[in-house]
Amino acid sequence: MGFKGEVIEKIAALLTVAFGLVAALAWNGAIQAIFASVFGTADNIPAMLVYAVIVTIIAVIVTIWIAKLADKEKAKE
Numbered sequence: 001m002g003f004k005g006e007v008i009e010k011i012a013a014l015l016t017v018a019f020g021l022v023a024a025l026a027w028n029g030a031i032q033a034i035f036a037s038v039f040g041t042a043d044n045i046p047a048m049l050v051y052a053v054i055v056t057i058i059a060v061i062v063t064i065w066i067a068k069l070a071d072k073e074k075a076k077e
Contacts, residue, residue: 028055031051031055032051035047035051035054
């Protein structure tokens, strides 16, 4: 792969990360709104800690699930 190909590859990777960040921020807002409607305002520290723990657990589960899917797809090739 030449220089031009590497530049295009890096730009594609950066754009993917940028869109991932936008999606993560959108999900963060949605999850915070759900959390606020279920548990009330998340203005106090205990509520914020519960929110952080819940989001972390969900992130770990989704990451493991995506990695397993990716491994299955690689095995097919």
